[in-house]
Amino acid sequence: MSDQLDYFRDRIQAATATATPLRIAGGGSKDWYGGALAGELLDTGGHRGVIDYEPTELVITTRCGTPLAQIEALLLEHRQMLAFEPPRFGAASTIGGVVAAGLSGPRRATAGGVRDFVLGAQLIDGKGELLNFGGQVMKNVAGYDVSRLLAGSLGTLGLIAQVSLKVLPLPLVETTVRFELDEIAALSRLNGWAGQPLPLSASCWHGGVLTVRLSGAEAAVAAALRKLGGEQVADAAAFWTSLRDQTHGFFDTGTLWRLALPPTASAQVLGGEQLIEWGGGQRWLKGARAGAEEIRRSVAAAGGHATLYRAPDKRAGAFHPQGAAIARINERLRRAFDPAGIFNRGRLY
Secondary structure, eight states: OOHHHHHHHHHHHHHHHHTOOEEEESSOTTTTSSSOOOSEEEEOTTSOOEEEEEGGGTEEEEETTSBHHHHHHHHHHTTEEOTTOOOOOSTTOBHHHHHHHTOOOTTHHHHOOGGGTEEEEEEEOTTSOEEEEEOSSTTOOTTHHHHHHTTTOTTSSOEEEEEEEEOEEOOSEEEEEEEEOOHHHHHHHHHHHHTSOOOEEEEEEETTEEEEEEEEOHHHHHHHHHHHOOEEOTTHHHHHHHHHTTOSGGGOSSOEEEEEOOTTOOOOOOSSEEEEEGGGTEEEEESOSSOHHHHHHHHHHTTOEEEEEEOSOOTTOSSOOOOHHHHHHHHHHHHHHOTTOOBSTTSOO
């Protein structure tokens, strides 16, 4: 192992021996996400660098502390991208944190989420052992599901030392149009479009306006524009970036809920203000009059779950309570990878 990996191993083995909690962090740009921080800091930011990138293979392999901005700049040189559009919460954001948080941006509904792009990973578990899962090519699926488990685990299964991610070419053409529609009409329109061969790559409803992005070949985008109509948006790139990085004015709030729902679910009457993405599958809620229990009960009844995304007080729990069967599975997984329970205590449940 490298000197950096040796350092990680020694710290982890010492922490396990004394049952000392460790807080794994790269750039710390998502420290606010999930439960409260606990434990001694284990900084992974120094373990950085792209290990392998062959544009023709559409795969990049990189160490966990590599800045997201560096990776995206390299991909852009070859007109490629991380198609799940991970939110960039500042220059400190690292690729390890991207995978651990499992957050995706506007393109997620059509391209897939973080776990859909994880091909392989290198993990240091609670015993200090370096484990390899998956591979560095898209056709290698050995251990593929284990690699995917790390997406959204918030570091509770171990230290993600290295990841291999699938990348995709940038679209040849992108155009954005908007329509003045209320929430019910917008959801109906989005669900109708979902069943048609349209090059939709993102959608957003907020404040009586539905905005959609079309991406693909020039002929396909032109045909979709003729079919859909709408008013074209001039500064569309800035708009989608503000949604991706959550710098849009809607996100300037103290308490914010993230509601994950079937796109066909009806409008949620919970008070407050909503912004709807992913064809109706992701609905942001702020200023809700309903309490946490009522919000989660209503969303669960519609087939979804609710995350207390940002809040000064998260005593209600950041994430939707798990069912008994899922909780048992997660506990067995955690104990298998982290028997002493030292990693990122309380970040998930």
